[in-house]
Amino acid sequence: MKIAVIGCTHAGTAAIVRTAKLYPDAEITVYERNDNISFLSCGIALYVGGVVKDPDGLFYSSPEHLMTLGVKTRMRHEVLNVNAEGKTLTVRNLENGEEFDDTFDKLIVTTGSWPIIPQFEGIELDNIILSKNFNHSNMIIEKAKTAKNVVVIGAGYIGVELVEAFEMNGKEVTLIDAEKRILSKYLDAEFTDRIEDSLMEKGITLALDEKVERFEGKDGKVQKVVTSKGEHEADMVILCIGFRPNTELLKDQVDMLPNGAILVDNYMETSVKDVYAAGDSCAIRYNPTGKAAYIPLATNAVRMGTLVALNLVEKKIAYMGTQGTSGIKIYENNIAATGMIEVAAREAGLDVAVATFEDNYRPEFMPEYEKATFKIVFEKDSRRIVGAQLMSKVDLTQSINTLSVCIQNKMTVEELAFVDFFFQPHYNKPWNYLNSLGFAAMDAQPASEAEERAARSVKEQTNA
Template sequence: MRVAVIGCTHAGTAAIVNTAQLYPEAEITVYERNDNISFLSCGIALYVGGVVKDPQGLFYSSPGQLAELGVNTKMLHEVISVDTDRKELIARNLQTGEECTDHFDKLIVTTGSWPVVPKFPGIELDNIILSKNFNHSNMIIEKGKEAQNIVVVGAGYIGIELVEAFQMNGKNVTLIDAEERILSKYLDAEYTNLIEDSLRERGITLALGKKVERFEGNDGKVTTVVTNQGSYPADVVILCIGFRPNTELLKGQVDMLDNGAIIVDEYMRTSKPDVYAAGDSCAIYYNPLKKHAYIPLATNAVRMGTLAARNLVSPTVKYMGTQGTSGIKIYENNIAGTGLTETAAKEAGLQVDSVLVTDNYRPEFMPTHEPVMLKLVYEQGTRRILGAQIMSKVDLTQSINTISVCIQNDMKMEELAFVDFFFQPHFNKPWNFLNSAGLQALPEVPAREAVHS
């Protein structure tokens, strides 16, 4: 069995390693256009901020390790065309320009995503950097050393983490986003208001609800970011606007969402026989909305890559879908979320209610008892749990993984109220705060006529 894999980051590495282990007789060829593989891009801010000293720790595989599994890894090779009917691909060696043709029995597409780069005037100026791969992270560190004014465009996870890292390194930091709130895809206003306050308290300029119009510079280097509501000085600009699936190779050959994300079934199969896909190049089944959605996360990618390998010969293990569970630490606050925010649920046309629990996470007689803020979103009528968010100075983020399982299994709020959680004063209260959220949302008990003897 000849297996070709295009791309080798999270999903690709998982697919390759598992394919090699499960089918030792397979002839596996990997095509990767970069000079490195399996870089954990979610660690860029930790590297920039100096938390991670050795960047090699951000790589969880190498061509040498794949070679030990019998995998032929073609680095600096870009696949320029794929014919899924003829089961043929053409790749170009980026060092020599030479092209080669390969045939496959099975194809796994793990081409990932690429940052959104709007065509702003001045985008070609030096010191305007993306934040995606290892080379970007090195460039951000190098350019940031001498820079004093750092502008980050995009207030998602990556943007927020970079803002924090640069502020802690003593830089003047400005965060620009067209949305009125930071992290608006992940958290409701109860949380983002508090986080924004913590950023401002540390001297970070928040330019929210403002759209970048152009970049200006001198001697070929950026000096100013101009928005529709003011300008901001910039020695370095980092673009973290978002990502789009990198799927041009299969356009018109397999089913995709409007944004180009490849649609796969629960076995990671595309609409074309023997063509599988995984990771940020794909749409995935989103359990809260019961439909496919584009949710590029490393956790989704490694699960999908593993399943693509396991189902390569025959459908064996189904993917259960995703809740889009994620977490972030911003200064002293530990934050996590899963499923739909209340804002996103209403935008999707759902009728929802929510409960907000603010309580000390363990008994007040303990020496410390930090507060935790938990919000649960649920559907009216069905009372099905749709999403949750949590924040505390104590790391209680694993509770969101519990809610993720609840959403996956279509649990209702009243079921959460009485789930069996242990109690021990070191860790929690007799009513766990997850129980408390469910209790707050118990349905009304219907009135009954008094019974007289």
């Protein structure tokens, strides 16, 4: 069996390693246009901020490791053309320009994503940098040595983490986003308002609800970002606007979403037999809606890549879908979310109710305790949980993984209220905070009068 793999980031590495172990007699060739593999881009801000001292730790595999598995590892090789039905590839060696053709029995497409690069006037100026791969991170660190005013465009996870890192390094930092709130795709306003306050308390300028119009510079270097509402001085600009799937090679050959994300079945096979795809180049099944969506996350990528290998010869293990679960730490706040925020659920046409719960996470007789804030989003009629968010100074983020499982298993708020959790004063209260979140939802939108009475009774006992 001859297997070709295009791209070797998270999904590609997972697919290759598992495939090599499962099919030791297979001929596996990987084509990667970069000179490194498996870089954890989520660690860029930690590297920039100096938390990670040794960048080698941000790689969890290497071309040398793949070669020890018997994989033909072709670094600095770019695939120029794919004939999915004809099972052929055209490849260029980027070191010497040589082009050649190859064939495959099975094709694994893990080409990942690339940052969205808007065509603003002045985009070609020096010191305007992307934030995606290892080379970008090194460039950011080098340029930051002489930069005083840093502007980050895009208030998603990467952008927010970077402004924190730059502020901690003593830079004057501005965060620009066209949305009215930071992290607006991940968290509702109850949480983002508090994060924005913490950023401003540190002296970070938030230029929200502002659209970038152009960049201005002198002697070929950026000096200013001009927006719809003003101007911001900039010695360096980081673009963190978002990502698009790298799928041009299969355009008009396999089924895709309008944005180019490849559609796969539950076994990671595309609409063309023997052509598989995984990771940021793909759409995933989003469990809160049951529909295909584009959610580029490393966690999704490694799961999908592993499933490609397991299902390459025989369809054995189906993909379980995702909740898009994520977490972030901004200064002292630990934040995590899973599934749909309230705004997104309503925009998707779901008839939802919400509830929030805030309490000390463990008994007040303990020497120290901290408040934790939770929010849950659920369907009014079915009572099915579709989303949850949390924030606390103590790290309770693993609780979001529990709520992710609840969404995946289509649990109701009533079931959450009575799930069996342990009690130990070091960690929680007799009624676990997740149980209490379920009761808060029952209070906010009771399913029946009987359940309303039950919820009120339990709440009274909890407060006693």
